Amino acid sequence: MAGDARRRLRLARVGPVALAAGLTLAGAGCGGDEMLGPDQVVVPTGPFDWRLPDGFPAPRVPEGEEMSAEKVDLGLHLFYDVRLSGNQTQSCASCHRQELAFTDGLPVAEGSTGQLHPRNSMSLTNAGYQPALNWANPNEVNLAHQALTPLFGEDPVELGLAGMEDQLLARLEADSTYQRLFAAAWPDRGTPVSVETITRSLAAFQRTLISGDSPVDRYRRGDRSALSESARRGQALFFSERLECFHCHGGLGFTGTFDFEGKSAPEIEFHNNGLYNIDGVGGYPPHNTGLHEFTERPEDMGRFKAPTLRNIDLTAPYMHDGSIATLDEVLDHYMAGGRAIVSGPFAGVGSDNPNKSGFVKPFSLTGEERTSVLDFLRALTDSSFITDPRFANPWPAGSPAHGSGS
Amino acid sequence: MLNIIRTTRGVALGAALLTVAACEDDPVEPAMPIEVTLDFAAVVDEAAFSCGNSYDNVGTSNTTITPVDFRFYVHDVELIAADGSSVELELTQDGTWQRDNVVLLDFENGSGPCVNGTAAMNTTVRGTAPDATYTGVRFTLGVPEELNHADQTTAAAPLDLTSLFWSWNGGYKFLRIDHTSDAQPEGWFVHLGSTGCTPTGDPTVPATSCSNEHRPTFEFLDFDLGIDEIVADYGALLANSDLAQNSGAKGCMSFPGDPECAVVMNAFGLAYEGSQPSGQSFFSIR
Numbered sequence: 001m002a003g004d005a006r007r008r009l010r011l012a013r014v015g016p017v018a019l020a021a022g023l024t025l026a027g028a029g030c031g032g033d034e035m036l037g038p039d040q041v042v043v044p045t046g047p048f049d050w051r052l053p054d055g056f057p058a059p060r061v062p063e064g065e066e067m068s069a070e071k072v073d074l075g076l077h078l079f080y081d082v083r084l085s086g087n088q089t090q091s092c093a094s095c096h097r098q099e100l101a102f103t104d105g106l107p108v109a110e111g112s113t114g115q116l117h118p119r120n121s122m123s124l125t126n127a128g129y130q131p132a133l134n135w136a137n138p139n140e141v142n143l144a145h146q147a148l149t150p151l152f153g154e155d156p157v158e159l160g161l162a163g164m165e166d167q168l169l170a171r172l173e174a175d176s177t178y179q180r181l182f183a184a185a186w187p188d189r190g191t192p193v194s195v196e197t198i199t200r201s202l203a204a205f206q207r208t209l210i211s212g213d214s215p216v217d218r219y220r221r222g223d224r225s226a227l228s229e230s231a232r233r234g235q236a237l238f239f240s241e242r243l244e245c246f247h248c249h250g251g252l253g254f255t256g257t258f259d260f261e262g263k264s265a266p267e268i269e270f271h272n273n274g275l276y277n278i279d280g281v282g283g284y285p286p287h288n289t290g291l292h293e294f295t296e297r298p299e300d301m302g303r304f305k306a307p308t309l310r311n312i313d314l315t316a317p318y319m320h321d322g323s324i325a326t327l328d329e330v331l332d333h334y335m336a337g338g339r340a341i342v343s344g345p346f347a348g349v350g351s352d353n354p355n356k357s358g359f360v361k362p363f364s365l366t367g368e369e370r371t372s373v374l375d376f377l378r379a380l381t382d383s384s385f386i387t388d389p390r391f392a393n394p395w396p397a398g399s400p401a402h403g404s405g406s
Numbered sequence: 407m408l409n410i411i412r413t414t415r416g417v418a419l420g421a422a423l424l425t426v427a428a429c430e431d432d433p434v435e436p437a438m439p440i441e442v443t444l445d446f447a448a449v450v451d452e453a454a455f456s457c458g459n460s461y462d463n464v465g466t467s468n469t470t471i472t473p474v475d476f477r478f479y480v481h482d483v484e485l486i487a488a489d490g491s492s493v494e495l496e497l498t499q500d501g502t503w504q505r506d507n508v509v510l511l512d513f514e515n516g517s518g519p520c521v522n523g524t525a526a527m528n529t530t531v532r533g534t535a536p537d538a539t540y541t542g543v544r545f546t547l548g549v550p551e552e553l554n555h556a557d558q559t560t561a562a563a564p565l566d567l568t569s570l571f572w573s574w575n576g577g578y579k580f581l582r583i584d585h586t587s588d589a590q591p592e593g594w595f596v597h598l599g600s601t602g603c604t605p606t607g608d609p610t611v612p613a614t615s616c617s618n619e620h621r622p623t624f625e626f627l628d629f630d631l632g633i634d635e636i637v638a639d640y641g642a643l644l645a646n647s648d649l650a651q652n653s654g655a656k657g658c659m660s661f662p663g664d665p666e667c668a669v670v671m672n673a674f675g676l677a678y679e680g681s682q683p684s685g686q687s688f689f690s691i692r
Contacts, residue, residue, distance in 0.1 A: 138604050139576040139613040148558060148573035154522075155659065163522030163569035195568070196559035286654060286663075296602045296617055296662060 053212030054221055056252070057260040059128030062142055067204055070185040073394075075205025077181055078198060080393040082403040083171045084151065085112040086160035089403060092150065092202065093393065095121040095158075099386050101311035102127075102209065107322025111158040118156070118287040120322035125310045125385070128207030129252075131259040131266035135320040136290040136304045138268070143203035144196075151199070169193050175400070211310050211385040212252075216376070227379055230368075234376030237369060244359040245334075248273075248306035254380065255308040270303035272355040274338025275319060277348035282355045285346055288321050302355055311385065313378045327377055331370060337362035439534040442485065442495055444543065444636060446529050447692075448476050448513035451641030458518030464641050469649035471585040473640065474519045474593070477570065478581035481508040481550045485535050486542030486627060495533040502563050503528040508549055510564035511638075519586070522569040543629045543636070547598065547674070548580035548621040554600065555613050576603035576613025580620065583640050584657075589650040595657040596643065596670055602662070620660055622675045624689050634691050642687045643673045 048067035050058050061067055078084060079092045090112040096102035102124035109117035119135050127133070133140040140146045150158040152165075161168055172178045173193050182192035185201055216235070218226035227235065238245045248256050248271050259266035270291045276284045284290060284302045291300040304320045318324040324333060333339050337360055338351030351362070365373065385391075395401035448455035450464060450473065460472045483495040497504040503512070509531045516523035531545075548554075553565060554577040565578065572579045581598040602617030626636070646669040658667040662679060671678035675686030 134574075137574055140574065141605070144559070145557070145573060148568075148571055152568040152571050153574060154569075155655065161568065162571075163524070163567070165566075165568045194559070195566075196557075199559055293661070294602065294604050294613075 050208070050210065052210065053217060055217075056210065056212045057262055059126075059207050059210075060259050060261045060263065060266070061128075061207070062144075065144075065200065065203075067207065068185065070181070071201045071204035072208050073205075074178075074181040074185040075201040075203070076391070076394055077177065077401070078202050079205055080395055081401040083175075083401060084159055084161070084168065084198075086157075086162075086164050087112055090159060091401075092159075095150075096124050098388075098391050099314075101125050101211070101314040101382075101386060103315040105316070107317050109158070111156055112160045113157045115156045117158065119320050120317065123307060123311060123315050124206055124209050125211045125308050125382075126253055127209050129210075129258055129260055130255070130308075132257050132268045132270075132305055134305070135307075136270060136293065138270075138291065138294055141268075143206050144199040147199040147202045148195075165195055168198075169195075172198075177399075209385075209391060211382040213384045214310065214382040215379040217382070219379075228375060230372045231375040231379045233369070234372035234374065234379075237365075237373050238376055242363055243334075243373070244361065244363075247359040248357065249309045253308050254310050255306050257305050269306065270300070271306055271357040271360075272302040272353055273304075273306075273319075273333075273360050274350035274353045274356040275321075275323065275333075276302060276339070276341070276346055277350045277353040278346055280348060280352070282353050283348070285321070290320070299355055302353060309377060310380050311382055313381050314386065327374055331365070331373060334360065335363055335365060437537040439496075440537045442533055442535050442631065444483065444495075444531040444631075445634075446511050446531070447635050447637045448529075449637055449639050449641070451639065455513050455640065457514050457516070457520035457523070461641065465644045465647045465649035467589070467648050467650040469587050469589055471587045471594075471649060472519055473583060473585045474514075474521065475523060475569075475582050475584040476513040476638075476640065477510065477523075477583075478547060478598070478638070479508055479510050479549045479564070479570075479578070480531065480545045480547055482544075482546045482623075483507075483509070483531055483533070484544040485540040485631070486544060486625070486629075487538055488541045492542075492544060493535050493538075495531070495535050497531070497533040500532070502526070504532065505562055505564060506550075506553065508553060508564070510567075510570075513638075524567070540631055541629060542625065542627040543631075544623060544625040546621050546623045548600075548619075549578045550621075551619070554578055555603075572597075572599050575599065575601065577616070583643070585640075585649075587649060590652055590656070593656050594649055594652060594666075595655075595659060596640075597657075597659040598674065599660050601660050618660070618662070620671075620674075620676060622686060624675070624686065626689075626691050629691055637690045637692050638688060639690060642690070643670065645687065646673065 052058060082088050082091045084091055095104045095109045097104055104121045106121065108119060109121045111117060122135065127143060131141055132138065133143065133146045152162045154162050178193065182197065186192040186197050189197065215226040237243050248269065250256065251258055256267060256269035278284065282301050289301055291303040313327060316326060318330050324330050336351060338349070338353060338356060340349045340351065341347045450461040453461055455473060455476050460470055462470045464471050483497070484492045485495055486492045497507060497509060499505060503510050510528060512524065512526070512528045514520040514523040515527050516525045549565065558565065558571050558573060570579045570582065577600050579597045579599045581596065584593055584595040586593050598620055600616035600619050603613035604615065606614045647666065652666060654664040654666065655661060658664055658670040660667065668678045668681040672681055672683040673687045675683045677683060
């Protein structure tokens with residue numbers, strides 16, 4: 001599938017650059033192609049350049065989808081544009097900030113109308129490798145489909161565009177930058193600006209958010225100086241049967257929910273980690289019951305995706321509801337084999353949750369070991385990922401993409 | 407007034423009968439089909455629904471409500487002859503409201519508090535049927551299963567309205583009637599749709615089946631095609647609801663475990679978490 005796409009030739013709109021390229025190509029071996037009119041030139045599209053870190057396979061691209069630099073560029077512009085919210089105050093980037101590995105630093109996300117989301121903003125680190133995208137929604141397996149929920153969802157309101165699709169399209173069609181970007185990304189569409197092309201372009205951009213250049217990665221590639229002695233001890237503890245971290249946060253993605261091109265099958269895992277046990281029979285707070293919300297199976301109460309630990313030091317606070325403030329306290333949670341809440345409406349002993357994963361069990365650490373584990377987790381921070389200009393806001397100052405506040 | 411929940415067997419039988427009828431050798435030229443228009447109306451108790459109007463004495467706390475939306479899909483519209491036989495109304499494919507076997511009925515015009523709405527309205531179902539005398543009508547509320555889980559970004563009208571997308575739940579809102587009141591100023595919403603939706607088999611494919619379909623079928627056997635209209639009554643739907651109260655999701659959004667849902671779902675003629683309907687009260691004929 002991908003191979004066919006790579007071999008395919010595409011007709012490009014003519015412009016000074018394309019024309020020059022076309023002439024060069026014609027001279028190089030395409031001369032005499034009389035099928036081409038004067039205003040059409042053939043530009044071969046090579047395989048999409050993922051710029052993969054060493055040892056990284058490519059993300060698996062859904063069938064029928066084709067990556068291109070033009071779609072990614074369009075998706076980048078859309079991602080940072082507040083015109084993608086009903087009241088033009090928020091963009092995707094409002095809750096997914098590059099410097100925080102595309103999270104927002106808040107316990108739970110706040111939408112464009114001020115409504116709080118029940119859940120913590122998901123990191124977009126390696127989003128294209130995630131076969132289940134949300135904390136606990138088995139139906140969100142495709143980035144383009146997932147984009148519909150922040151754009152148009154009403155419970156809660158995120159970007160708040162429900163019923164405003166005509167206004168959204170009109171806003172974008174009126175912008176000369178988008179006229180150029182949509183035409184370049186979707187050249188075969190008579191009407192290139194649509195909900196479909198918006199969501200598919202956003203997905204294309206998100207697939208490029210690849211993080212694989214942390215000290216841990218560099219150490220694995222042979223740079224022995226990349227990890228401190230302490231972090232190396234922490235790595236050994238992380239991958240030990242004593243701590244069991246790696247069972248749910250293992251593999252290339254540091255999550256059990258991972259996929260890539262060529263993998264035999266996507267893996268999707270949801271786990272209960274003993275955060276709550278309200279009624280002693282496994283209860284979780286309303287609006288945050290996990291996989292159970294969809295399957296309605298009692299044993300799925302409190303089962304959530306184990307998120308990637310890449311860039312985890314940047315994505316505080318933690319857990320699906322942001323209810324643990326620091327990595328240090330996350331270690332406390334797992335050392336206790338679950339969280340005990342002594343009073344209030346959510347009181348209960350999480351370590352006794354009947355649905356809890358068997359890998360969440362108490363363990364002890366010396367002070368030095370604890371420091372080592374934290375040093376290892378912090379060595380999963382990829383500083384090039386959070387400073388890469390390819391992922392930064394592309395809009396110039398004063399652009400309407402920033403909204404009226406700037 | 408009858409409210410029949412359709413079974414899979416019922417659908418298959420109906421299709422088989424139609425197939426037989428179509429394949430029989432009939433030397434007689436078939437009669438020209440007749441054009442049929444079914445009129446629908448939206449009311450809150452006795453008063454016609456209109457964006458911007460308020461309605462007194464709704465629900466058990468006699469709440470004054472201001473509706474902000476009133477839309478629903480119906481499908482599998484059938485006409486019933488006096489002998490009990492039925493034919494499918496073949497919908498006019500108008501490119502806007504009617505597609506395949508599904509129709510969007512839209513009583514809001516986007517004005518006033520109906521902020522998520524559209525200016526255009528549709529209050530009829532239009533189609534053709536074999537020339538005969540019909541004395542009854544049957545239809546199912548909702549988007550049919552075969553259209554409910556397709557790609558919404560490429561769906562044609564009337565399945566292209568983002569305010570009826572329910573993407574995270576893997577389908578559409580079949581019905582939305584929303585209102586605000588002084589008691590519940592942030593809103594009290596009735597959203598009907600399938601819940602308990604999960605992928606089956608291939609984990610990379612979005613929802614394909616739902617444990618709670620929530621597609622009630624309505625049947626009226628004493629219906630005068632030229633005169634009667636089918637009335638959707640939000641006041642009757644909420645007659646047993648206390649609109650001053652809310653817990654869980656705002657109003658009833660079809661999900662399990664919502665204290666407000668039992669009487670609402672029962673009023674659609676649907677069972678809900680052990681609560682059984684005694685018939686539906688939402689649709690009537692006048």
